Amino acid sequence: xxxxxxxxxxxxxxxxxxxxxxxxxxxxxxxxxxxxxxxxxxxxxxxxxxxxxxxxxxxxxxxxxxxxxxxxxxxxxxxxxxxxxxxxxxxxxxxxxxx
Amino acid sequence: xxxxxxxxxxxxxxxxxxxxxxxxxxxxxxxxxxxxxxxxxxxxxxxxxxxxxxxxxxxxxxxxxxxxxxxxxxxxxxxxxxxxxxxxxxxxxxxxxxxxxxxxxxxxxxxxxxxxxxxxxxxxxxxxxxxxxxxxxxxxxxxxxxxxxxxxxxxxxxxx
Numbered sequence: 001x002x003x004x005x006x007x008x009x010x011x012x013x014x015x016x017x018x019x020x021x022x023x024x025x026x027x028x029x030x031x032x033x034x035x036x037x038x039x040x041x042x043x044x045x046x047x048x049x050x051x052x053x054x055x056x057x058x059x060x061x062x063x064x065x066x067x068x069x070x071x072x073x074x075x076x077x078x079x080x081x082x083x084x085x086x087x088x089x090x091x092x093x094x095x096x097x098x099x
Numbered sequence: 100x101x102x103x104x105x106x107x108x109x110x111x112x113x114x115x116x117x118x119x120x121x122x123x124x125x126x127x128x129x130x131x132x133x134x135x136x137x138x139x140x141x142x143x144x145x146x147x148x149x150x151x152x153x154x155x156x157x158x159x160x161x162x163x164x165x166x167x168x169x170x171x172x173x174x175x176x177x178x179x180x181x182x183x184x185x186x187x188x189x190x191x192x193x194x195x196x197x198x199x200x201x202x203x204x205x206x207x208x209x210x211x212x213x214x215x216x217x218x219x220x221x222x223x224x225x226x227x228x229x230x231x232x233x234x235x236x237x238x239x240x241x242x243x244x245x246x247x248x249x250x251x252x253x254x255x256x257x258x259x
Contacts, residue, residue, distance in 0.1 A: 002104065002105065002108070004205060004208075005105070005108060006108075006145075006149070007205060008202055008205065009108075009112045009115070009145070011198060011201050011202050011205070012112075012116060012198055012202075013115065013116075013119060014197075014201070015193075015194050015197040015198040015201065016116065016119045016120065016194055017119075018193065018194075018197055019123075019189075019190045019191075019193035019194035019197065020119075020122065020123045020185070020190065022189060022190075022193045023123070023185050023186045023187070023189035023190035023193060024123060024185045024186075024190075025185075026128075026185075028128055028131075028169075029122065029123065029128075029131060029185065032122055032131060032132070032135055032169065033122075033123075035135060035165075035169075036119055036122070036135070036138065039138065039139070039142050042142070042158070043142060043145060046146060046149060046151060046154060047149070050149050050150075050151060061154065061157075065157070065161050068161065068165060069161065069165055072165045072169060075169060
């Protein structure tokens with residue numbers, strides 16, 4: 001029973017992240033949504049390994065956390081690019097990247 | 100004992116959902132970043148409820164490193180772009196539909212728990228439990244210092 005509650009919490013967090021990406025136009029907010037989805041991935045991994053498998057979870061979790069940290073670097077790069085082009089944080093502004 | 104766990108879990112989950120929802124409701128990037136911070140802290144509390152204090156501590160470390168980056172960007176972009184960025188109706192609709200779609204198979208599933216702890220072979224759980232409060236305290240202090248410096252720099256920028 002309690003495992004299913006944990007899994008539903010994880011699914012809800014993932015759904016919130018996807019809904020944030022779909023409904024938002026701000027590029028930083030979209031990256032924060034990806035961070036939320038990674039949060040749900042760590043939660044689900046811990047639930048799965050905690051309740052069902054007796055094995056090593058640390059490599060998987062560190063991979064997820066490394067992706068999350070790399071994404072924070074991506075935010076800086078995007079922000080630097082947007083500052084250099086003097087555009088707004090609106091995702092529609094990136095359509096200028098087309099040929 | 101089981102009922103208490105369920106209540107704590109429910110309160111923690113409500114805090115997590117509220118924090119994540121406020122990321123998209125708030126118009127200021129800085130407020131969104133603070134909400135994400137709360138979501139990270141609550142997520143580490145969920146790890147604690149699952150009796151995984153080692154992972155909870157690492158989650159806090161990740162949040163101190165990663166969130167400070169986001170906070171810097173959030174502060175730097177204050178006044179840079181303030182448009183109503185989230186379509187709230189689309190947000191709620193996508194959330195409800197997606198949650199119903201991915202949770203429906205779980206209602207009929209029969210999940211059997213082995214009740215084993217994945218970290219028992221590594222023996223990381225036994226000696227580290229007493230230090231959790233200290234780690235939370237240090238994290239809260241670091242985050243308080245970060246927020247205070249942000250407020251200070253913003254007020255300095257305003258006075259110029």
